[in-house]
Amino acid sequence: MELTLVIGSANQRLGDAVALILEPDRADPVVERFPDGELHVTLPHSLRGNDVYVLQSTGPPVDQQLMELLLLVDACRRGGAGRITTVIPYFGYARQDRRRAPGEAIAARVVADLLRAVRVDRVLVVDPHTPGLEAVFEMPLDALSAVPVLAAGLRPTLPTDAVVVAPDLGAVKRAESYAALLGLPMVIVRKRRISGTSVRAEEVVGAIDGRVPVIIDDMISTGATVCAAMQALLEHGARASVLVAATHGLFVGPAPQRLRELPIEHLVVTDSLPSAVGLPPSAEVVSIDRLLADAIRRLHDDQPLDDLVLFA
Numbered sequence: 386m387e388l389t390l391v392i393g394s395a396n397q398r399l400g401d402a403v404a405l406i407l408e409p410d411r412a413d414p415v416v417e418r419f420p421d422g423e424l425h426v427t428l429p430h431s432l433r434g435n436d437v438y439v440l441q442s443t444g445p446p447v448d449q450q451l452m453e454l455l456l457l458v459d460a461c462r463r464g465g466a467g468r469i470t471t472v473i474p475y476f477g478y479a480r481q482d483r484r485r486a487p488g489e490a491i492a493a494r495v496v497a498d499l500l501r502a503v504r505v506d507r508v509l510v511v512d513p514h515t516p517g518l519e520a521v522f523e524m525p526l527d528a529l530s531a532v533p534v535l536a537a538g539l540r541p542t543l544p545t546d547a548v549v550v551a552p553d554l555g556a557v558k559r560a561e562s563y564a565a566l567l568g569l570p571m572v573i574v575r576k577r578r579i580s581g582t583s584v585r586a587e588e589v590v591g592a593i594d595g596r597v598p599v600i601i602d603d604m605i606s607t608g609a610t611v612c613a614a615m616q617a618l619l620e621h622g623a624r625a626s627v628l629v630a631a632t633h634g635l636f637v638g639p640a641p642q643r644l645r646e647l648p649i650e651h652l653v654v655t656d657s658l659p660s661a662v663g664l665p666p667s668a669e670v671v672s673i674d675r676l677l678a679d680a681i682r683r684l685h686d687d688q689p690l691d692d693l694v695l696f697a
């Protein structure tokens with residue numbers, strides 16, 4: 386089976402970088418919008434029998450990028466693809482993986498069902514919000530870890546008295562991976578979400594006095610979590626200097642302003658999403674191109690991904 390890469394509009398640069406490494410057959414789609422707003426995608430050639438990888442994050446605007454992904458997969462299937470793997474570096478809706486209140490939908494499950502409806506064979510994501518995402522999918526899902534890439538990005542500016550900080554309980558497992566890779570101790574902040582744009586840090590567990598926090602998270606959306614954690618850490622005696630690492634930089638709404646107000650020495654995110662504007666000068670984007678290329682090559686060759694995956 387020939388390896389074909391289809392790059393969606395959400396990850397054009399990252400896709401080009403992956404293609405440079407893999408040198409696959411490329412089926413560059415034409416993605417256009419009709420005057421009434423409908424999306425229309427066309428593939429340039431037949432994919433008869435090919436092993437196809439469709440690369441598309443579902444970040445903002447989430448619904449548009451999701452719809453593009455679904456149409457791209459459908460076009461691949463109708464174009465004769467033998468096997469289709471969706472490579473979704475940032476998987477939107479992952480935070481809605483269960484009902485937290487009566488009357489809510491489980492959006493992550495709906496997205497999984499949509500991908501099943503267009504007959505995706507396998508899903509590859511990077512650092513999803515929860516490892517439980519795998520359970521909402523019927524088809525196999527592999528969650529790659531960008532933690533080694535981000536840890537390598539932090540290393541050059543890491544002070545010796547740094548401490549890895551999980552800014553909420555959901556981040557503890559990930560923080561343990563950073564702490565192990567960087568050889569640092571760890572602190573946990575207990576957080577309560579008040580609304581989509583505001584959170585409260587309620588407790589700091591561990592010693593941070595006089596030390597530099599390295600706040601890690603799966604994503605930075607509005608910046609509320611990082612800000613609340615930093616505030617609480619300062620109140621517990623942390624040095625007024627912070628390093629931040631997150632896999633997915635959404636940076637929506639007040640995020641750029643909030644982050645500019647923090648004493649950030651170094652902020653590292655990956656290119657799972659296109660770069661946002663207005664970030665602090667200390668922001669650095671590290672690429673997951675090699676991680677994705679490696680995973681795609683191994684799947685194509687039926688090799689295991691175990692050492693690229695962060696297990697819960």
Ligand code: R5P
Pocket residue numbers: 514553555556581582584602603604605606607608609610611
């Ligand atoms: C939530 O539990 C996530 O892991 C992130 O902490 C959260 O989504 C970040 O969002 P924000 O930047 O808006 O606080």
